[in-house]
Amino acid sequence: MYHTLFDFLTHTEGATYILIGVLLIGFIGFWRFLTERERGV
């Protein structure tokens, strides 16, 4: 439960930063999977 806008933003933006980090790391895996054939693996 959020009591102030500051509480809400601290929680949502904190969670979003973590999510973006996971997505960026996930994109590396996605790119490697996508281009595996080009690299001849």
Add this chain to the structure above:
Amino acid sequence: MSTATAHGERSGIFTPFNLIAGVILVGGAIILTIRFTTGLASTTNLSNTNPWGLWIGFDVMAGVALAAGGFVISSAVFLFGMKEYRPIVRPALLTGFLGYSLVVLGLLADLGRPWRLPYPFIKQAGPTSPLFEVSLCVALYLTVLFIETTPAVFEWLGLKIWRRLVGQLTIALTIFGVILSTMHQSTLGAMYMVTPTKLHPLWYSSQIPVQFFISAVAAGISMIIVEGWISHRAFHDQVQTSNDQFRDINFGLAKGAAVVLGTYFAVKLVALSLENEWRLLATGWGAWYLIELMGFVVLPCLLFTVAYREQRLGLVRLAAAMTVAGVVLNRFNVTFIAFNWKVPHSMRYAPAWTEVWVTVSLITLAVVVFRWIAHRMPIMYEHPDYPALH
């Protein structure tokens, strides 16, 4: 009676395609005549509660997104030097030009009083309004697409000086087209930022302009794949690219579409996180949202990825068709399905059959015009007199 085409092909006027298209177009013309003489109420289910329906949702919102292939491919070829996509530049630009023409026709059907079309520019400009930005950009970009399409017309008519002149404008027009497309594709989404109480929170987001732009790029690439699939069969006698070259182009587009759809999915997740709307995914609307997101974004993204890895052309086409359907579904959701989601069921909007008929008529009109042009002008092939200019 018969008509001659550029390749000496002769076909009768009363073919099944022409007869069906003729019936659809005549029906559409009758409905539009009723609409322009008696008003929206007699031909649509629109109301003050639901002022935007199928004509805006499909003809404008989805139409603009599906026509994005023109700026995507022309910028890839002329700005980023991806010359391998050159054979599909003209079909993509023609599809874009016809798509934007239909956007204007669909908008006119919805707005009425077509003589007031130039009012935003000459009489009552509202430069702070997203609608003004959209109307200005669409008008300018339609002009850009028209000029970008004219080289084929000049080659067909043998106007060499004019052909050389517009050829020199290619880079400038491409840059202008990219700027205008980026602006109005995102601003179409920005228009919904004034509707936080009407659009369902799962679709409403401060990121909606970014979502509209990225999804339009995916729709544009997918539409080129679908259009190339159909026209490769319909105009097989004109196509100069080899089967291997055509396959490589499709796999290249599939790789791009996979990355764009992956990015779009990430942006959607970030929007959900920023608005903290995760709990709504467990509701009925959440199920509908997940069908759109998982079924028409994540699934085609994975299909594109697998298709590119395993070089499966059929899978590329399936993924492209799903992406096109997904972007149309997204625009329907934003425009009228998830819009006014709180109003009683009896007040909710469902398109009248006349609205559907007019939309089908506009699509048919685009197909007929595309077919007419492609049978006569050098769209699918390189004109032998202008090899250096292609």
